[in-house]
Every structure is written in C-alpha cells, then in structure tokens.
Amino acid sequence: MSTRSVIIIAGLVVVGLGTVWFAASQGSSSAALPANYSRMIEGLCVSADLATADDIDGSEQTFIDLSHQPLHELATESQDVNRAGTAELLRAKQQVEDAYTKQSPAIAGLLGDLLTVTLPLLPVNGYEQPNDPCSTGN
Numbered sequence: 001m002s003t004r005s006v007i008i009i010a011g012l013v014v015v016g017l018g019t020v021w022f023a024a025s026q027g028s029s030s031a032a033l034p035a036n037y038s039r040m041i042e043g044l045c046v047s048a049d050l051a052t053a054d055d056i057d058g059s060e061q062t063f064i065d066l067s068h069q070p071l072h073e074l075a076t077e078s079q080d081v082n083r084a085g086t087a088e089l090l091r092a093k094q095q096v097e098d099a100y101t102k103q104s105p106a107i108a109g110l111l112g113d114l115l116t117v118t119l120p121l122l123p124v125n126g127y128e129q130p131n132d133p134c135s136t137g138n
Contacts, residue, residue, distance in 0.1 A: 030128040036070045037127065043067035044115045045134035051108035059107060060100045068093075071118065078121045085124070088117040 033041075043066025050059035071093050078086045092114040099107045115133065122129045 030123060031126050033122065033127050033130070036073065037122065040067045040070035040074070040118075041115070041130065041133045043070075044111055044118070048108045048111040048115070048134075051111060056100070056103055056107060059111075063096065063100070063111070071114075074118065074121055074125070077125050082121060082124045085117065085121050089114070089121060092117045 043062050047059045047063040047067065050056075050062060071089065075086050075089050075093075078089070092110070096107065096110045096114050098104075099110050104110075119129050119133060
C-alpha cells in the first residue's frame with residue numbers, strides 16, 4: 001500500500017469518526033428530570049387544582065410540601081445560566097406566597113404563572129422539559 005493510500009484512508013477514518021461524534025452530539029442532550037423537580041411540577045399542578053376547587057389550605061400545604069424547596073433549588077441552579085428567568089421564578093413564587101397569606105382567589109392563576117416561568121429553566125440546566133406537565137400521564 002502506498003503512503004498516499006494510507007493518508008487517504010487515515011483521513012477518511014478521521015472524517016468518519018468526526019461525523020459519528022457530531023451525530024451523537026446532536027441527539028437528546030437533556031437529562032431525565034430529577035425526582036425533586038418532578039415532584040415540584042406535580043405540586044404546582046395539584047396546588048392549582050386544589051385552589052381552583054377552593055381548597056386553599058390543601059393547595060398551600062401541597063405547595064409547601066412538594067414545590068417550595070425545589071423551586072429554591074432550581075433558582076440556585078439557574079442563576080448563572082439564566083439570571084432573568086431566575087428572577088421571574090422568584091418573583092412569581094413570592095406572588096404565590098403572598099396570595100396564600102391573603103387567601104386570594106387569584107392563587108390558581110398565580111400558580112399557573114409560576115409553572116409557566118419555571119418550565120423554561122429546566123432545559124437551560126440540561127433537563128427535559130415536560131410537554132404537558134399537568135397531565136396525569138406525566
């Protein structure tokens with residue numbers, strides 16, 4: 001085999017390996033959603049349902065039990081990659097907490113707003129974002 005043939009074959013191998021690496025890197029780079037964030041989303045959805053049914057105390061307890069701490073964890077994780085999104089999350093969380101204090105009838109809508117600003121922070125941190133977060137199939 002000539003030197004030229006060896007160089008051509010080596011070049012093809014390098015190109016082939018580069019193509020395989022590139023194709024693999026274009027696949028799903030999102031990690032599965034951690035359990036604490038899954039519970040956080042579930043808590044927001046269930047809390048909104050309970051608030052809609054006028055069970056404000058049950059809504060608040062569910063929010064505290066399932067969502068409150070993971071929201072803080074997500075905010076901490078997100079602050080360096082999306083500062084504006086983190087600020088929105090913390091503002092929306094504070095509005096929900098204030099509404100619970102006032103027993104406001106707007107709680108369900110505020111929980112929906114909180115979920116809306118929370119979900120986009122998942123993929124920027126490398127996690128899958130649920131397509132239909134409040135469906136029972138998630």
